[in-house]
Amino acid sequence: MDLILWRHADAEYGVDDLARPLTPKGVKQAKKVAAWLRRQLKDVAGYRLIASEAVRSQATAQYLNPQYEINPKLNPGCHNACYLEAARWPRDIGKFVVIVGHQPNLGEVASLLVTGKELDWNTRKGGIWWIQRRVMDDGRVKYVLKAALSPDLL
Template structure:
């Protein structure tokens, strides 16, 4: 199984929190990262997004065919994200468009087995893969990239 943790792009400040849209810079970030992803995603990749407007807009830059998952809303637990994604036995590739600090906590737990507060930059993603071999399993990092490293 592969899992992409994609933090929503830059959003406007204000309230209500769930209704905050992307800034013009955030729209560019989302489009830039979506183009990078689109060129690399296999057919049939599943895309899930938080119900927050900023996550919905980020996911929509990649595809119109994404699933809104309430369990990915701001404040979600790392376990809720992993359960929603079907980790580790769901198979295939799942893109999760969500929020900090949850996505950083998920990355930390998957890579170290420890609770930790790791930061994922706005619009950036972590691409992880579960590799099973010799009766064991390990999580590998395939890519960590932010929108400032991707060409327009």
């Protein structure tokens, strides 16, 4: 199973938290990362794309695919377990899931999967963590950080 944790792109301040739209910079970030993700996922049949109820999360997701799920459990302030539940991690073996969410949850979930501990990992707005779950021949499970990417690198 592959899980891509994508932080929403740069958003405006000063309005209701869930209603914050992307800034012009955020639109550029979302477009860049979405284009990169489309190239990576072009041979993947049927990945799931999930966004929170926040306008900035949905606006980021729509640049990858206008058809996405909205899950209120991913809203700012949620528990980290909600991210794994939304992804059905690790039950959906062989599936690709992209979650467009928020800090600090994204970094904490990424660190939990990679290190086994919830650490204060951060990523830039519009950045991703791509984590792959692999089952070895002897049955052991490994979590591999396949990519960590910032829009600035594209």
